[in-house]
Amino acid sequence: MILALLPAVFFGWTLGRNDAANIYGTTVTSGILRYRSAALISALAVLIGAIIGGAGGMQTLSKLSSHTLLSASVNAAAAGISVLLLNRIGLPVSSSQAVVGSVVGIGLISGGVDWLAVLKIVACWLTTPLGAAIAGYILYRFFGFWFRKIPSILAQDIILKSSAIIIGGLGSFALGANNVANVTGSFAE
Numbered sequence: 001m002i003l004a005l006l007p008a009v010f011f012g013w014t015l016g017r018n019d020a021a022n023i024y025g026t027t028v029t030s031g032i033l034r035y036r037s038a039a040l041i042s043a044l045a046v047l048i049g050a051i052i053g054g055a056g057g058m059q060t061l062s063k064l065s066s067h068t069l070l071s072a073s074v075n076a077a078a079a080g081i082s083v084l085l086l087n088r089i090g091l092p093v094s095s096s097q098a099v100v101g102s103v104v105g106i107g108l109i110s111g112g113v114d115w116l117a118v119l120k121i122v123a124c125w126l127t128t129p130l131g132a133a134i135a136g137y138i139l140y141r142f143f144g145f146w147f148r149k150i151p152s153i154l155a156q157d158i159i160l161k162s163s164a165i166i167i168g169g170l171g172s173f174a175l176g177a178n179n180v181a182n183v184t185g186s187f188a189e
Helices: 002-029 035-053 055-063 069-088 095-110 115-147 153-187
Strands: none
Touching: 002 035, 002 069, 002 095, 002 153, 035 153, 055 095, 055 115, 055 153, 069 095, 069 153, 095 115, 095 153
16 A cells, blocks of 8 residues: 555655745745745645645546556656656646646546546636736736835835745645645545
8 A cells, every 4th residue: 555655755746846946936046035944834834735725626636537546556656757757858847737637548548537527627727827817917916006105115125025925835835735636636535
């Protein structure tokens, strides 16, 4: 049983390797936080997000196709290898797309893919960037308007630094909530 879970650990490692910079990369490179502090905050928030918010994604992923312990292990290994290889050659990669592709590939062999669930996931992949672009535009306009009204540069600096740390924690929470399903969803029933 433990050996069957090693591919999930490997995939979790590649996922963290791939996504870590998305959360606190600019916060660390700009000197707002040290790397170790960012890693600790992020790790704690990812863990909390996985525990509190991960069930929904896990249910969706586990519905794509039925799995045995072997197919779940192969799924995690295939997704982890694809993420690692694409990272090594410098291409952007989505762990969600890697794991869904792996599940569909295995499902095609075993004869069972829930195409409605696949369609739902693909719809999310198409609408998420658009929704994020709209939210980013609106939030930047709103907060930018109020931020420019702060007269003190010191106050602006404190607000920016504090916000970067807090938003990074929230992003890490979301990362854990979303990606726990990618790593363990095939093992769920």
